[in-house]
Amino acid sequence: MRDYSFGNFLHELRSRRGLTQYQLGALVGVSDKAVSKWENGSSKPQSNILYKLSDVLGVSVDELLTCKYHSSEKKDTKGVFAMKKQLWNKSFDAMRERYGNSAHLEIMNRLLTEHAEMQNTDMIVYFNLLSVLASEARKQGEHIRVRGGTGASFVAYLLGATEINxxxxxxxxxxxxxxxxxxxxxxxxxxxxxxxxxxxxIQIDGHNIPFETYRHVVHRNTSFDVSMSPNIWRIANSVIKEYFKDCELTATEREENRIITYTVTSDKSACAFTFLADTEFEQYQALERATGTAFERVNFSQNEVLNEFRLGNTDGIPKFCTDFYKDMAEEVSLGSFYDLIQISGLSHGTGVWINNAKELVNQGIPVSNVIAYRDDVFNHIEKHMLRKGMSNTGYAYKIMEDTRRGVYFRGGVSEEMKKQLKDIEIEDWFVDSIGKIQYLFPKAHGVTYVKLAATLMWYKIHYPKEFAEIML
Ligand SMILES: [Zn+2]
Structure with a gap:
């Protein structure tokens, strides 16, 4: 007699993830026919496949074998750390809402890569708090901004913790x-x-940020800087206290009603959330009121906005109105948004532009090719390895990490490493360049600034009078 319980359970799990039989098969390395046989009860997966299935479907092997969810996990929904599985389902639901039921395999893979990396961490709990803060801010017609590399995570994007895809x-x-x-x-x-x-x-998006640049963050005690308008200071503080009400939460105030750091500890991790009240946000809100156009409604046209950056008409645009930026804009021919994102990174790092990329650009290397972010180091090495038919994300990751912390700046690039890089045909200029870098920002950080700058530029073009009154 056929045993249908496994097949039914598998079918339910697969449907909840929005996967076709073909997609599930591809993710665990079998054909769609094999998945179909498991589901109709005519065969069962081998044990090595069970591990993969458990990863992909977000349940334990034991749950797969007993064909039911562990009751303890179902009941224990009180503490926020016990809700991790529900939070994962929230990110899958958000993916389906954004990308439809038959999500592209590339998209599924990204989500599952992050899932596999983060499933034993508390990161999803922290991302979810950021999304709750963002949504409470929006209800008040306000925004929050999370600094740093959060935008390297697709899960963070799906949950609404960052705007960077x-x-x-x-x-x-x-x-x-x-x-x-x-x-x-x-x-x-x-x-x-x-x-x-x-x-x-059809909408355009995607900033090509590998999750690897964020990987180290999810495995250590972490911290988030969240800036916001003073108008929502009180609300944000009550949101975090409510969110972690069953947990150990301590607060340290550093400047009265301006900066406060909350530290939360679970049995697995500790995380610090630093809230900063920033009056800049009041200007943005004034701009929205004066023009009747909310930030998220702004649909800037690429050429129109880029042209103003090319001309250096950047007064009133934070981070781009400095003489440093204007000098750079003169040296670089700004051909695309990507170039603008590169310039943002080049102006933020240490040992990145002066005596480094600036010389390379003058020698004729396009600004899109030089190292502006830690992600560029990873992508460049990985691309060369793939061309040689090799892939070793661990190797590219280590060089990225050592570069961003200035290890080669202090200790030089060893002869052995130079040889390895030569073997995969990494250019000499690239090796020289990583040896000069003292600190590199994550790309997600730069993209956040560029998005803000491009949005503000749109207001400047379409509402010059209102922009001048509020921002200049
Ligand atoms: Zn369509």
Missing amino acids: PLKPHYCCPECGTVIFDDSVDDGWDLPKKICSCGKE
Whole structure:
């Protein structure tokens, strides 16, 4: 007699993840026929496959074998750390809402990579808090901004903890769910706008940020800096206290009603959330009121906005109104949004532009190729390895980490490493460049600034009078 309990349970888990039999099969390395046989009870997966299934489906092997969820995990929904599985389902639901039921395999893979890396950490709990803070802020017509590399995580994006989409450049239709990846550009904002076959304008996105640049963060005691308007200071403070009400939470105030650090400890990790009250946000809100256009409604046209950056018309745009930026803009021919993102990174790091990338750009290397972010180090090495038919993300990751912390600046690049890099045909200029870097920012950090700057530039172009009154 056939045993249907495993098949039924598998079918339920697969459906909850929005996967087709083909997609689930591809993720665990079997055909769609094999998955179909498991589900109709005519065969069962081998034990090595069970481990993969447990990873992909977000349940333990024991739950797979007994064909039911552990009751203790179902009941224990009181503490926020006990809700991790529900939070994971929230990110899967958000993916389906954004990308449709038959999400692209590349997208599924990204989510599952992050899941596998984070499942034994508390990171999802922290991302979820950021998303609750963001949504409470929006209810008040306000924003929060999370600094740092959070935008390297697709899960953080799906949960609403960051606005930065780290996937490769792609189109996504809000109407019919069509997804098209397009690697002809370095950044999704450089994709030409187009109309979907269903007739709707298809959205462009994706900043090509590998999760590897964020990997170290999820495994250590971590911290988030969250800046916000003083208007929502009281609300934000009550949100975090409510969120961690069953946990150990301590608060340290550093400047009265300006900066406060909350530290929360679980049995696995400790995390610090530093809230900063920033009056800049009051200006942005004033801009929204004066123009009747909210930040998220701004749909800037690439050429129009880029042209102003090319001309150096950046007065009133934070981070881009400095003489340092204006000097750089003169040296660099700004061809794309990606170039602008590069410039943001080049102006933020230490030992990155002066005596380094600046010389390379003058020698004729395009600004899109030089090292502006830690992600560039990883992507460049990984690309060369793939060309040689090798892939070792661990190797590229180590060099990225050592570069960003200035290890080669202090100790030089060893002869052995030079040889290894030569073997994969890494250019000499690249090796010289990593030897000069003292500190490098994550790309997600730079993209956040560029998005803000491009949005403000849109206001400057379309509402020059209001912009001048509020921002200049
Ligand atoms: Zn469509």
